[in-house]
Amino acid sequence: MDIKIVPLPAEKMKKKITDESQLGFGKILTDRMLMVEWKAGQGWCDARIQPYAPFVLDPASLVFHYAQEIFEGLKAYKWADGRVAMFRPEMNARRFNQSGDRLCMPPIPEELFLKGIEQLVALEREWIPTSPETSLYIRPTMIAVDPVLGIKPADHYYFYVILSPVGPYYAAGFNPVNIMVEDHYVRAVPGGTGEAKTGGNYASSLKAGLEAKKKGYDQVLWLDGRQQRYIEEVGAMNMFFAYGKKIVTAPLNGSILSGVTRDSVLKLAPTLGYEVEERPLEINDLMADIRSGKITEAFGSGTAAVITPVGKLCYKEECLQLSAGKVGEVTQHLYDSLTGIQTGRIADTFGWVRFV
Ligand code: COI
Numbered sequence: 001m002d003i004k005i006v007p008l009p010a011e012k013m014k015k016k017i018t019d020e021s022q023l024g025f026g027k028i029l030t031d032r033m034l035m036v037e038w039k040a041g042q043g044w045c046d047a048r049i050q051p052y053a054p055f056v057l058d059p060a061s062l063v064f065h066y067a068q069e070i071f072e073g074l075k076a077y078k079w080a081d082g083r084v085a086m087f088r089p090e091m092n093a094r095r096f097n098q099s100g101d102r103l104c105m106p107p108i109p110e111e112l113f114l115k116g117i118e119q120l121v122a123l124e125r126e127w128i129p130t131s132p133e134t135s136l137y138i139r140p141t142m143i144a145v146d147p148v149l150g151i152k153p154a155d156h157y158y159f160y161v162i163l164s165p166v167g168p169y170y171a172a173g174f175n176p177v178n179i180m181v182e183d184h185y186v187r188a189v190p191g192g193t194g195e196a197k198t199g200g201n202y203a204s205s206l207k208a209g210l211e212a213k214k215k216g217y218d219q220v221l222w223l224d225g226r227q228q229r230y231i232e233e234v235g236a237m238n239m240f241f242a243y244g245k246k247i248v249t250a251p252l253n254g255s256i257l258s259g260v261t262r263d264s265v266l267k268l269a270p271t272l273g274y275e276v277e278e279r280p281l282e283i284n285d286l287m288a289d290i291r292s293g294k295i296t297e298a299f300g301s302g303t304a305a306v307i308t309p310v311g312k313l314c315y316k317e318e319c320l321q322l323s324a325g326k327v328g329e330v331t332q333h334l335y336d337s338l339t340g341i342q343t344g345r346i347a348d349t350f351g352w353v354r355f356v
Pocket of ligand 1: 072073074235236302303304305
């Protein structure tokens with residue numbers, strides 16, 4: 001399908017930020033967006049890259065009432081030689097359609113997803129920041145727009161992609177965060193939507209997140225929804241624990257998001273001399289392993305969060321420090337290696353980079 005380019009009038013172009021240390025995360029949106037529609041009986045149609053602008057949507061639109069929505073997060077980097085590289089976008093295309101299947105939304109052809117994003121990023125390349133810890137964050141989204149109050153899969157969807165030049169997800173940058181293990185609320189249950197990247201998972205996590213913030217924590221670590229015994233994920237990140245040179249993470253059990261960065265760590269770490277293991281991590285065992293020093297480091301992984309060191313993990317009354325509250329060696333090694341591949345400082349032997 002051809003993608004129409006709607007001209008962007010000069011007066012609609014936004015002023016770009018010059019001090020990249022002030023970017024923050026997701027606060028600035030670029031000049032253009034990709035839009036494609038899907039209509040029952042017609043399929044995908046009317047693909048266009050148009051000036052970034054608000055939508056006019058009927059207040060009855062299904063997405064507002066029953067949250068039929070999915071999204072993705074991926075990044076593009078401008079390399080020192082001027083080339084623009086996206087990191088594993090095929091993985092996002094695949095996961096987008098998996099999320100869509102769970103939410104009864106039509107699959108988007110992978111080629112259209114990738115071609116649309118590539119063309120949009122190419123047009124917006126001047127927006128890609130180049131300072132350390134910055135990138136262009138890409139947010140593909142699909143929403144149900146039929147104006148009807150009956151609960152049913154929609155007959156009309158918008159697939160759209162917006163772009164944001166970003167700094168680190170956490171305001172403190174590449175520094176340890178403090179995490180509270182959530183022992184009251186749950187994020188997902190077996191058979192639920194925990195594995196899908198859908199807004200409802202994030203909306204339902206807000207209350208626990210706010211309560212944790214009030215107590216001085218950055219994030220909550222979710223336990224499984226059935227027994228509240230096994231660790232799952234941190235909403236914005238999957239979690240890894242280093243037992244010396246062995247790196248362990250929870251297995252994908254259907255209620256954990258299948259992180260692209262998680263998968264990258266599992267593939268990258270063995271090439272750097274680490275052993276990796278996916279196994280259920282029971283919270284009391286985990287705390288005992290931190291207490292005894294068997295666990296030497298913990299870190300989160302995510303597109304927005306990249307590799308984020310954990311300084312403190314707290315469960316019920318007990319708070320344990322990891323790597324003396326500093327960035328651990330393994331965490332630093334993985335961070336440097338992963339971001340090295342993403343930004344072209346280290347050769348990509350995995351075929352993860354896709355140039356725009
Ligand atoms: C991402 O890492 O891309 C996400 O979607 C997580 C979100 C909390 C920003």
